[in-house]
Amino acid sequence: MFQTEITRMLDIRHPILQAPMAGGPTTPDLAAAVSNAGGLGSIGAGYLAPDRIRDTIREIRQRTDRPFGINLFVPEQPCTSEATIAEMNDFLNSFRVELGIASNPSTPKSAESFEDQIRILLEESVPVVSFTFGMPSEDVIQALKARGTTVLGTATTVEEAQALEAAGVHAIVAQGSESGGHRGTFLKDAADALIGTMALVPQVVEHVSVPVVAAGGIMDGRGLIASLALGASAIQMGTAFLASPESGAHPAYKQKIMSSTEDCTEVTYAYSGKAARGIRTKFMEEFRNYQGAIPPYPIQNAMTRDIRQTAAQANLPEYMSLWAGQGLRLADDRSAASIIDRTIEQANDVVGMISTLGK
Numbered sequence: 001m002f003q004t005e006i007t008r009m010l011d012i013r014h015p016i017l018q019a020p021m022a023g024g025p026t027t028p029d030l031a032a033a034v035s036n037a038g039g040l041g042s043i044g045a046g047y048l049a050p051d052r053i054r055d056t057i058r059e060i061r062q063r064t065d066r067p068f069g070i071n072l073f074v075p076e077q078p079c080t081s082e083a084t085i086a087e088m089n090d091f092l093n094s095f096r097v098e099l100g101i102a103s104n105p106s107t108p109k110s111a112e113s114f115e116d117q118i119r120i121l122l123e124e125s126v127p128v129v130s131f132t133f134g135m136p137s138e139d140v141i142q143a144l145k146a147r148g149t150t151v152l153g154t155a156t157t158v159e160e161a162q163a164l165e166a167a168g169v170h171a172i173v174a175q176g177s178e179s180g181g182h183r184g185t186f187l188k189d190a191a192d193a194l195i196g197t198m199a200l201v202p203q204v205v206e207h208v209s210v211p212v213v214a215a216g217g218i219m220d221g222r223g224l225i226a227s228l229a230l231g232a233s234a235i236q237m238g239t240a241f242l243a244s245p246e247s248g249a250h251p252a253y254k255q256k257i258m259s260s261t262e263d264c265t266e267v268t269y270a271y272s273g274k275a276a277r278g279i280r281t282k283f284m285e286e287f288r289n290y291q292g293a294i295p296p297y298p299i300q301n302a303m304t305r306d307i308r309q310t311a312a313q314a315n316l317p318e319y320m321s322l323w324a325g326q327g328l329r330l331a332d333d334r335s336a337a338s339i340i341d342r343t344i345e346q347a348n349d350v351v352g353m354i355s356t357l358g359k
């Protein structure tokens, strides 16, 4: 048993958080399986409409009576010109031709209402709420706390961790640059905040007094013990769960996870306008030739949605966003519960091995 500040704070058996992964991978089945196995299951709800969030929370509650988390994107105020959007649309039309979809002259609706999403979380008294892409207002944090919710923020630098602590979060997810998915960076350019987990975690631990959760490239019990040694109170694993049967990731995406190598991921702005790490695709490669500016998140995300959705329907992973971290070669397709069990077993073995060192 590894008891830490986080296991006590979240009332979980193991210091393992399953990363919220918006866009489909995190299903009620996955979150509940992780929570039932003693970790903290969670749902990436950033793209979900408020009613869908409510339904999802209820579906999780039908499957577990253990704590679980819901994650939201802190909204941004994107600013771009009509000319940038038009130029991007022209470029994207070449992909649309390849996929046989009609050209898309208008910018689709880009984001759910954050206020309405928060209202549902307050009404449902969700056990844990986490945020990425920024800091919610102190009013939001206080309102959640008043409902008994534990609030987590995501930091990619020490400064972001300090800002989140000052805003009142209970704990901080330190997201190293190995991480799959979008960078949570919000106080500087994401390209200037690519700090690896091993360097980031102890620096954040030194500079904040709330517990720290290590994320990025952690795939098993070795990563758990390494993170605890760096001062983290828990780990958050995303890629490790992507190919599990409970994950809602597209079958072609799971297949790519299971067959890829550790050097095939890269950080791209192509799909969403925000830095994110994923398996290299034809879509990403063709963006290397793009000379214009990429509209910021969430505009670019909305502009590429039809391409990603059509590609998923046609089973064409080369046009899909295949977010994954650098540890993906250690991913396996076992059940979420067995991933948790094996992580703890392996962590115990590592502790045994370490205790023999120096004897």
Ligand SMILES: Cc1cc2nc3c(=O)[nH]c(=O)nc-3n(C[C@H](O)[C@H](O)[C@H](O)COP(=O)(O)O)c2cc1C
Pocket (backbone or CB within 6 Å): 019, 020, 021, 022, 023, 025, 044, 045, 046, 071, 131, 132, 154, 175, 178, 179, 180, 181, 182, 215, 216, 217, 218, 236, 237, 238, 239, 240, 323, 324, 325, 326, 327
């Ligand atoms: C497919 C995918 C989607 C993600 N979506 C979110 C999200 O919606 N919210 C969030 O806070 N983090 C998101 N992340 C990042 C994770 O929270 C976490 O930082 C990351 O998975 C840790 O690195 P790992 O993938 O190497 O385990 C996502 C990661 C992946 C792989």
